[in-house]
Each structure stands twice: as C-alpha cells, then as structure tokens.
Amino acid sequence: ISDQFVERKLTGKKVIVTAGGTKEAIDPVRFIGNRSSGKMGFSMAKIARDLGAEVTLITTVSADFNNMNIIKVETADEMMKQLKIFFPKSDVLIMAAAVADFKPMQVAEQKIKKNDDEDVFTIKLTKNPDILQTIASTKTNKQFVVGFAAETQNLLSNAEKKLAKKNADVILANNVAETGSGFNVDTNKITLLQKGQEPITWPLMSKNDIAKKFWEFYLQSN
Numbered sequence: 001i002s003d004q005f006v007e008r009k010l011t012g013k014k015v016i017v018t019a020g021g022t023k024e025a026i027d028p029v030r031f032i033g034n035r036s037s038g039k040m041g042f043s044m045a046k047i048a049r050d051l052g053a054e055v056t057l058i059t060t061v062s063a064d065f066n067n068m069n070i071i072k073v074e075t076a077d078e079m080m081k082q083l084k085i086f087f088p089k090s091d092v093l094i095m096a097a098a099v100a101d102f103k104p105m106q107v108a109e110q111k112i113k114k115n116d117d118e119d120v121f122t123i124k125l126t127k128n129p130d131i132l133q134t135i136a137s138t139k140t141n142k143q144f145v146v147g148f149a150a151e152t153q154n155l156l157s158n159a160e161k162k163l164a165k166k167n168a169d170v171i172l173a174n175n176v177a178e179t180g181s182g183f184n185v186d187t188n189k190i191t192l193l194q195k196g197q198e199p200i201t202w203p204l205m206s207k208n209d210i211a212k213k214f215w216e217f218y219l220q221s222n
C-alpha cells in the first residue's frame with residue numbers, strides 16, 4: 001500500500017506482531033526449529049504500518065523494515081518476555097509466530113559429543129508455555145487478539161477448538177498440508193473464525209493480500 005493513497009486508518013493504534021518459528025536450544029550450536037519463514041507476520045506488520053499503526057514486530061527471523069520497532073528473539077520464553085512488556089500497552093496482537101510446543105528440558109552448556117558406542121540419541125522435551133493463551137487471558141475489552149491455527153487435517157473443528165480455548169477474538173486457520181498454503185511459501189489460504197459467527201474462507205492469495213484483507217476486516221469490525 002503506497003503512503004500517498006492510503007487514508008491512515010490505523011493511526012494511533014499500537015499493534016504487536018510476532019513472526020517466525022522459535023528456535024529452542026539443544027546446546028550452544030544446535031536448536032530445534034520449524035519451517036516457518038516469518039512472511040505472514042511480516043506482511044501483517046508492514047500493512048499495519050502503512051495504515052498508520054505504531055508497530056512492534058517480535059521476530060525470530062531477521063528483519064529490516066522502516067518505521068517499526070523490531071525486536072529479535074529466539075525462543076518461546078524470550079518471545080513471552082517481550083509480550084509481557086509490550087502487550088499491556090497495545091491495541092492489537094497478531095500471533096503469527098510458529099511457537100515450538102516443546103523445548104529441550106536441559107540446554108547443554110557445551111557442544112554435545114557423539115558417542116562411538118551409541119547409535120541412538122534421545123533428547124527429553126518439556127512443554128513451552130502457550131504464549132497466545134497466557135497473554136490473551138490478560139486481555140481487556142479494548143484489546144484485540146488474533147491467533148493462527150496451522151492444521152494438516154480437520155481444519156475447521158481443530159481451529160474452532162483453538163478459538164474457544166485461547167481467548168482470541170479471531171483465529172486465522174490455514175491448511176499447511178495444502179500446496180501453496182502455509183509454511184515457507186508466499187501464498188496462503190485462510191479461514192477466519194470468530195465466536196458465534198460463520199467462518200469466512202478467503203481464496204488462495206499472497207500473504208500481502210491476506211494482510212490487507214485482515215486489516216480491512218479489523219477496521220470494519222472495530
């Protein structure tokens with residue numbers, strides 16, 4: 001969206017976007033990660049900025065965008081810490097990050113050595129906090145929280161459960177098993193879910209266009 005032509009409709013709004021997959025350390029040189037590129041979150045952040053919002057982007061993927069506050073994190077715990085600082089003062093949270101559900105129970109202080117007489121190596125994992133659920137549970141009536149749901153099957157029923165459980169105003173569900181949708185591609189097919197409303201499915205489109213669609217939806221419903 002070019003500056004000149006846009007009525008800056010999000011002026012005065014503080015928007016937080018999380019983006020990218022978290023990296024959960026195993027030892028000083030290794031981590032557990034996922035295939036998230038950060039692109040969906042980046043588009044959400046850039047369009048919000050273009051519409052005049054004051055944007056904070058909390059990201060695991062390096063980003064260099066003008067006119068926004070960019071905070072680089074690696075782990076779910078670091079992301080949570082930043083959200084605890086920024087969320088109370090914000091109007092909208094878009095939780096586009098792919099947060100690891102589990103992290104190694106212990107992080108080795110030194111690089112782990114392979115052992116000549118062991119062919120199997122086991123890492124014990126422990127659950128990460130659910131950031132969306134924790135943060136959204138502190139939400140006031142004036143704050144708007146958006147979660148994503150990445151599914152490979154039973155999209156609607158799984159996403160409905162997340163909407164109910166996580167106290168989000170909206171869940172943007174996508175089938176990450178479908179070609180051209182989800183992780184590490186430029187396009188996405190999204191179904192928007194809200195409490196007590198029929199789901200809305202948008203056609204497959206670029207992540208930028210999805211972000212425009214979303215902010216249009218937000219401006220209409222707020």
Ligand code: CTP
Binds near residue numbers: 149
């Ligand atoms: N999420 C989060 N903290 C976690 C896990 C997920 O904040 N520890 C957020 C994601 O950023 C996303 C939403 O919750 O906005 C849904 O993530 P998803 O992985 O689809 O769902 P989960 O609740 O983790 O359930 P599952 O992976 O078992 O489907």
Ligand code: CA
Binds near residue numbers: 100101
């Ligand atoms: Ca998950």
